[in-house]
Amino acid sequence: MSILEGQGVTKYFGGLAAVSNVDFHVDQGEIVGLIGPNGAGKTTLFGLISAAVVPNSGTIRFKGENITSLKPHQICKKGLARTFQSVKVFSDMSVLNNVTLGAHFGRLQRVSEARATDEAARLLEFVGLSGRATIPAKDLTLVNQKLLEVARALATKPEVLLLDEIMAGLNSTEITQAMELVSKIRAQGITIFMIEHVMKAIMSVCDRIMVLDHGKKIAEGTPQEVATSKTVVEVYLGE
């Protein structure tokens, strides 16, 4: 059964259909990639799933339950967390406190101060930021701020994690590390839905890939199928 699925999801911005009648599904334990040219509606789709954006029509189900009309904090408490394409860390707060907040207000209820801090420290180590716990988040590099967002999202104890371009701007060593991180997260039983432009990463790490163009789903399949699909190649390279 799909842990996350959408039917006929549509969102207009003015007269423009940012996401148009998109069906999608993510199965338990999968890593699903979402690709497409700039402005294809990928981030909008993530916004719709996490309730940052309200759809004009369509339904989104999480573990069989209709979550379309819920608020962002309710979605998070159900077990669906996300990171942001344009990083949104709490910049004046310490790196550790950024993550501690996730543990306090996420899916777990009434977490003690000590346990939340322990959990946050453990997650910072998990993403490789343990040496920077006490500095303000704004002093991290952009790459590390993205890792911090991953740790913060993980602290809410999600079942599904939406990763929005965590590899943008990384060098090839960092990309390899980020790919390992994604696999490590999946190994913990967390389902991943990720937007990524780094083809090398998305091709090797994903089980399945979905392609959006102009708000419409134009292809879906294994990395191999997508890479050889004529429509996809046309969209990316022109005819």
Next chain:
Amino acid sequence: MNWRSLALKSFLLPGVVLLIVLIIMAALPSFGSKYSIIFLSTIFMYIVLTTGWVMFSGPTRQISLATAVFFGIGIYVAAILGMHLPLVVMVLVSGLISSVMALMVGGLTLRLKGVYFTIFTFGLLELIKNLINWYEVTFTGTRGRFVVVVNNNTIYLYMLAITGLTLLTAFLIRRSKYGLALQSIGEQEEAAAHIGINVTVMKVSIFAISAFFMWAAGAVMATRWTYIDPFMAFNMNYSFTPVLMAIFGGVGQLGGVVIGAIIFAYLEQILITQYPYYYMLLFGLVMVISMLFLPNGLAGMVQKWRARTVGGGNVHS
């Protein structure tokens, strides 16, 4: 220095000092002059208003000018109920009414962002002031009301208690996960919502809590004035002064906020008595200078100075 003495220094010592100060303060009416009692009550009022303002506007970074609204309604509740109810009950009732109203106002307006919210709160002040004025003139036929008089020592002790409660509440919230959550809302509201924080409930609650103390202060201070009218009760200075005091002292730390309120209240007192004609001029000048040279307030300046003399590495000790 071992850990124990460090803990003693950082927690126990300030606690003991605070307790002694509190006891002396509470005993003051038995030996202090009448002037000092009245003056200290005024300082307490400013501490409550400033701390109340910082409770909400500090972490959420939404500048509220509704302080005078809540304070003024406290004054009016005192004028209306003061004749019938004992002071304690009256203060509590006024606080509750205020919180309910803050919940309604907050629920309606906290969706507004930035300057729109600020302008709205300012508009609210004018609206309520003129509404009450209209009501009084149309239905009671008089503009003002008399307030039952309470002696100065009682006012002083009430204000001391309210100040203590306000500071304690602010301190506890700041240290809790809710304080951290409020800060996260001020920094990145969207991200805060996506890690499970109910942003609206959080903002409206802290708005109501801060209003509770402003109202209580208004209800007690009203008894000192014997006569009130809408233009006294809803004076916009009660909205602006706490903002200035907080900025002057430094919004980042509770100590800074308190010091800011004390120094400003003292300054006001001196200027208004010594130079009544130049009072506003000098007041404005002090404000401009402190804005220019103390961007993080007094608390920020002390921190900077400390960092420089002790050395960057030991700032946290």
